Amino acid sequence: MAVRQGLDTETVLQAAIEIADVQGIEQVTLAALAAKLNVKTPSLYNHIKGLPDLRRLMSQRSLQDIKAAMVDAVIGKSGDEALLAAGFAYVNFARNQPGLYDAMAALPDLEDPQVKEASTQVVMFILRLLASYSLSEEDALHVVRGFRSIVHGFSSLEMKNGFRMGLERNESLRRLLTTYLRGLSVTS
Amino acid sequence: MAVRQGLDTETVLQAAIEIADVQGIEQVTLAALAAKLNVKTPSLYNHIKGLPDLRRLMSQRSLQDIKAAMVDAVIGKSGDEALLAAGFAYVNFARNQPGLYDAMAALPDLEDPQVKEASTQVVMFILRLLASYSLSEEDALHVVRGFRSIVHGFSSLEMKNGFRMGLERNESLRRLLTTYLRGLSVTS
C-alpha cells in the first residue's frame, strides 16, 4: 500500500466533475472523491486546499468551458444567428454537464479573483457578439444581463425538472431567445 | 430543564427561514435551528421528519409566497403592465428573502407532490395573466417558460453577485421584461 497514484490537481478536479455530473453536486464529498481515486481523504489535501477550494476550482472551470462552448458555437455566425447559437450552446453545456454547471451556479459568492476573471470573460464574449448592434456601452451591458438571465434561468429550471409540461424544450428556448432578440430589434 | 417550548412545525419552519435569510441557506442546519429554538437537535424530529423534509417545506412555502406576492402585485393591472409588475414582484421576493428563495432554487428535484402542486399554482397564475393575449394553449405555455426563465435567471444571478457592473439593476430588469414583451407583441 501507499502506492503513489500520481495525482495532481487536475486529476482530482476531473474526478470531482465526473462525480458531480453523474451523481449530482451534493455527492461531491472528499470521502467519495478519495474513494474514487483509491486514496485516503487526507491525501487530497496535497492537491486541493479543501472542499471550498475544490468548489471554487469547479466554478472557474465551468465558466471557462461554457465560454469555450459558446465561442465554438458562433464560428462563422454573426448577429441574431450568433446570439441564438451561443444561447443554445450555453444551455446544452448545462444539459451535458449538469453537475459542473451546478457547481458554478451553487457557488455562494463570486468573490474569488480567478472565478471573477472567468466570469468577466463570459461577459466580454457576449459584448463582442453585440458589437454589430451599435448599442451604447450602457445599453449593451443591460442586454448582456438580459441574455445571461435568460440562458441561466432556462438552464436552471430545466435542470431541476421545473418544466413539467410535455412541451418541446428546445422550441421553448428558441422562442424565448428569438422573442427577446425581436424585442431588441424594434425601436420601441 | 426540559421546559416545553411550545414548538410546532410552523414555528420550526419560520426559524429555518429566518436563518436562511440572514445567514444563508447553507447555515440552515438542525444544530443551528435547535440552538435558535432553545432545544436539543433530536427534539426537532417531533415536528419535522429530518433535514430533507425541512428543505421540502421551505421550497413549498417559497413557491406559495412568491405566488402570493405576484397575485398582490397585479391587483388592478392587466396585460403588459401586469406581467411587468409580476416580474418585479418575483425578483423583489428573491431580494427580500434570499434564503427562502434559495431553498426553492436549491431543491435537487421537484418530485414531491406538494411542492409540485405549489409550482403548478405559479404556472397557472402566469397563464391567467396571459389570458388577454389570445394565445393558443401551446404558445402560452412556451411564454410561461420564458417568463419564469427570465425572472428566475435574473434573481439567481443578482443574488450570487453575478451582476458586478455599476449598472442600475432595476433598469436591467425593466428592459429585460419589456424587451421580451415587445418581442411577443410583434407578429414576427
Added chain:
DNA sequence: TTGACTAAACTAATGACATTAGTTATATTA
C-alpha cells in the same frame, strides 16, 4: 550509486453534524 531532499501518501485524532433508539416529564383529557 548513494545520500539528501521533496512531496505524496499514510495513520490518528478532533469536531461538526444528522439520525435513531430509548427515556423522562409535561400537558391534556377522560
Added chain:
DNA sequence: TAATATAACTAATGTCATTAGTTTAGTCAA
C-alpha cells in the same frame, strides 16, 4: 385524579472535513 399522548431529553452511531504528525516513494546532485 389517573391515564394517555407527546414534547422534550440522553446516549449512541455513523458520516464527513480537517489538521497534525509520520512514513515512504520518487528525484536529483555529488
